[in-house]
Amino acid sequence: MSLQFQIEASAGAARARRLITPHGEVETPVFMPVGTVASVKGVPQDVLEELGVQILLGNTYHLYLRPGVETVRRLGGLHGFMAWPRAILTDSGGFQVFSLNELRKVTEEGVTFRSHLDGSEHFFSPESAMEAQIGLGADIVMAFDECTEYPADRDRARASMELTLRWAERSKKYFEEHKNEVPWSSNGHVGTAVPTWSEKTQSLFGIVQGGNYRDLRRESAERTIEIGFPGYAIGGLSVGEPRDLTREIVESTIEHLPADQPRYLMGVGTPEEIVEYASLGIDMMDCVLPTRAARHGLLFTSEGKVSIKQARYSQDQGPLDANCGCRVCRRYSRAYLRHLYASNELLAQVLNTIHNLSFYLDTMRRVRHSIRLGEESRFLSNIWSRPKP
């Protein structure tokens, strides 16, 4: 077994578990910060460790283009390359191919696309996306899927779902035949600070699609489970649909996923959303929101959102969030953070990102704590119980 998923506690539909990967344990429900090209923008790895990050997400599309899979593989996979000894998950590249390429061409075989960096032409198939992810060497990798666009009518959503199912089978077949080629498996680890896991390999998760049709989502879940994966993701959401619809689809899809395996909701969400989806039984989530918003001066606090660029903070001696114990809130005033942002100082992006990640990780820590206390009925209110000013 390369992945274990141990039961700790539950509260209603929510569950607190422990996901054991070749590179360490991950307490779930977990929020995974996005480190697109092997870096969470602006934050050194030791700070991520201090924040309590247990698993990072890397983007296969970006890493495939730069620095290239072969470079990462030779340097020990992502763990060795970026000197990150804890768990990593990579996406399949499918989402970026769809979101960053207006000129992509999809065939049964795969997707032809152009690099957003230099316009060069590339091709991803289920097989080549698996090959790339094996070279990158994340602990958890994702089947190559088509992220169905929103809106999509029923015929389009079904055709896209069927393609994703065929690609899931091909992904699994290639992965099973090549998973021992991971850079940190029997070949021995070539990087630093990462233990050798000679008997462990990566784990491949399947992805449920089906647009916003509950019956298609159910069929997609059942047929993906039939193919068989150690974990399942819900894809194709948070792509422009109304939030009520997202929640409805998530809730109905969860019903059809195995209770004893991890459930990963891709690309979600706001602080309120990650709490809500954890309460519905989601175990893993990722989103660029905390890091991207930070770089634009939008900060999440226990008393709501703060747009630190506003002049109202220019004389504000208080901490960004009086209820936050992160190294930013412990040391700096809102006035200083506002000044750094207004002056376009690098440190603004660094400190803002550290705080927003801290806020997200603390939020999930409180969610896990509430679940362990079994506080189902007061679940959401426990998380957001702090007095408003």
Added chain:
Amino acid sequence: MSLQFQIEASAGAARARRLITPHGEVETPVFMPVGTVASVKGVPQDVLEELGVQILLGNTYHLYLRPGVETVRRLGGLHGFMAWPRAILTDSGGFQVFSLNELRKVTEEGVTFRSHLDGSEHFFSPESAMEAQIGLGADIVMAFDECTEYPADRDRARASMELTLRWAERSKKYFEEHKNEVPWSSNGHVGTAVPTWSEKTQSLFGIVQGGNYRDLRRESAERTIEIGFPGYAIGGLSVGEPRDLTREIVESTIEHLPADQPRYLMGVGTPEEIVEYASLGIDMMDCVLPTRAARHGLLFTSEGKVSIKQARYSQDQGPLDANCGCRVCRRYSRAYLRHLYASNELLAQVLNTIHNLSFYLDTMRRVRHSIRLGEESRFLSNIWSRPKP
């Protein structure tokens, strides 16, 4: 006494001393990192502390424009505003007015200049520059001077020197009358993490000018000393003149400065230069080189300069500098640093800056160690004794 300068050891002309400021002790010879607008670009204050930074430099011109002196003053001066409890030195604004303003207008009264941010018109006089520096509240502040351009003929250099001498008198007069208005003096400290020094005030240093004329430098030194300051800076160098000439002027000027007071060489230099000037008896230096070069991918190592953008490092698993113990060299490979730079990742600028600062601070630590060992004859070779590859 707001400043003490205690003798520790000497080796030839070089001296190891201890500068005691209202915000802590500074071991000299010292290199002062530049934190232009109250931030060393990209580096959080706790990392600066960990690197062993004992004194930072702030730029009065930039801080006066943004966030403004009154804002900084209200928030406890620079120490409170930027949450930096250790020593700070501010320049007078003179150098930036001259280097960033082609349309400046100099009169006996002062300098009219335009903001590089929005083109608005401003005026600095010795009095207003002192007022600004008292509001910013650095431990050491600088007299308002005219930084003589290079080249300057003898008449121009003399006229400029005479102006600087008249401005030095006016600077001292205003400073003496207003130094108790410093934000952390008897009014009590309004920021955090900074001790109250109710009996201490700032210290004002004089600046020696005189272009590249040894006799003018001597006259400038003697007449500045006559006005009387607790420390003296050598200004107007590193402004385009040949390095041999810089060294010659520094060496000849030092002869005319009091042995028992700090000597500050402004705007210098490369790692080799800071070692050399320390060996000549300079106690304090500052330069944007380590931080600015870092942001452009130019890194200083014990084996020479490394331009990390070069493709030759793309597969290089070794640390940036095998002889460096900084958190960057301990953790990351050259290949990873090259990838971050090539991908224009924020983290490149953060990590590169941390390493270059670490290299500069380590260099000065080794200089001080050599002086304490009294190793005059092998002074320079001790610092650069590591085997070349």
